[in-house]
Amino acid sequence: MSVPVHPEDKRMGIGVDPGKLLLFLGVLLVVVTVISLMVGRLRIPPGQIITILASRVYPFKQTWTPTLESVLFDVRIPRLLAGILVGAGLSVSGASFQGLFRNPLVSPHILGVSAGAGLGAALAILFFGNFAAVQLLSFVFGLLAVLMTYGLSTVYRTTPVLMLVLSGMIVGALFSAATSLLKYIADPVNNMPSIVFWLLGSLNNASNKDLLVVGPIIVIGTVVLLFIRWRINLLSMGEEDARALGVDTGRIRATIILCATMISAASVSIGGIIGWIGLVIPHIGRLLVGPDNKVLLPVATLVGAIYLVTVDVIARTAMETEIPIGILTALVGAPIFAYLLRKNRSGW
């Protein structure tokens, strides 16, 4: 499969009508959403859940405990929404980055956002020890890292895309090393395990308050990326070709990086570092609909949301204790990726 594939080539994928596929994925998302609300460590009868949900619209007589209501509205729904947002956001960022860098091995973390966020979280755990600080600092440091990457890449006047990747590696290595240093000097009894544990990722701490702040960032980033998806096609033809067509590649690149970074930093601040989604989901999308970003991006968005919500259901119900979701996404993602590489008929 070394023949370059034109992004507009409609023959790739499994050959289903994209409209029908999107409809199917939409229905599937609704199904996993309902399942996600119904299951959990606490067994609540489905009828009761429906009644509690409906009570927000119709004033039913309250026959349930406030705890059940809280479980639904303060825990399950925020966690479900966080799963949808983070899954969709990371997948659409991953797909956009893979288009931008014209490289299928790129994930949204390539520019150092997770390394930066990790350092921010470690600092917050060491100096504040409360969760709000962890979220704020991980977000700020995630952005800071990408800003540094971007700044560094403009210092060298060569192929911008290559310089971005290299700068991302440098900045990522720097921030990771700083995090390791903090872990080394941190109190090994409580703080260090907290840092390591946070880095494994979890949606267990998602709350309505977080979603109000972070949700809009992810939604706006995702919508913008979806809106400019046809321009990503132009970029993936190559810098020169795109410029020859009169496309302002620098501006599109900056827009993609800004959106993907805001999404990833926001995702990390809710759920820690959840790997493999942004890398694997776009490939699943390509397997389904081929490499055309116009179709691929919406498909990846939906598949990502479905995937993360499903994995999170496993993370919170499979054992009596929480399974860090980063472990699961890697456990599931890596074999899928291996399989996709072997298949490799999706083109790219």
Add this chain to the structure above:
Amino acid sequence: MVKQRRNTSDRRRIVLVTAILVTVVMAVLFVNVQTSLAASSGKTRTITDMNGKKVEVPDPLTRVALFGGPTGQIAYVLGARDQLCAVTSSLKGSELVRALDPTIVNLPGPRSTSGQVNIEELLLSEPQLVIAGDLDGSIVEKKTKIPVAYTESTMAQGVLRQEIRFYAHIFQKEARGEKYIAYLDKMEAFLRSRTKSIPEEKRKKVFNGYGPAHLVTLGGDTFMHERILNARCVDATASVSTAGVKEGLHSGLSEMSMEQVLGWDPDIIVIDSGKPEDLYNEPKWKTVKAIRNRQVVKQPIGIFIWDRPTAEAAVLHPLWLAKVAYPELFKDIDLVTEVKRFYREIMAFNLTDDQAHDILNGAYSLRFGPVAGAK
């Protein structure tokens, strides 16, 4: 052909020289190890460690490296501080230990966290015996010839007394070990008699919510379960098993689902980081009894944090928890006095009132970092 032969002889010479060099280095190292062992040779005795393994150690034992955070204070409990030659960096980092035993900073601290052992620093401290958990012990055994006695590291319950006797046997301080166990027995008996009037339905349910998000906890198969029962409280996590090592967390700890904790609806939540207000102000906790009744409390920190199986916390933690849960039953008990009494009678430390207050308020922190050893 000639050239090739010369190459061969060159190669031989290189191999020979290398072999000689390696032999010399090995011999020097071997002699070094031998001399350091010989320095303490003479009488030996055999001890049995907590894994049932027999270990031969010099008699008397004067240089012991003690690894494993919670057990650091055992030397004070047994009056065996002089027999230590190396400790964990967490013991050296304890503000309270530094205040009570300033010379602790002069001891090397080759072990920082589980699995992190600086072998050179350990060798420099010339130990006759290393006491460690499974991971650290296996590292020491693999890299050195120092005998290793294994201690308990799973955070399981019901092993404290056995562990104390194990240490007492090693340090030959059996009387001090029994004195501590008697103190512990007396405390448990006191708590039992004081709380026996509490009917089953009035017992308070306790959840330990550790970490920045207050969802990491110790399950019903750990030592913490016994402590909660000793305070005649109900263990929210009684049905959960967390003993053993989990990825990214300290042995014995696991994260619970938020909704699971809401379902348990504990009367008391014990936190180890942040402030009770963090939970009072977070809407998702609002239905929990402990939040509605303002019963979120911060856990005390003494020589070591109290959510570890230490000698200190085994005695004082249930008493503290019982007083938090049932203040009306413990009106006559002043925790400051009790903390001071334990430190004085068991560890021969005279705490000031302020120090005892700081312990109870969880004000002591553990300072960490690459603290240089004596050598």
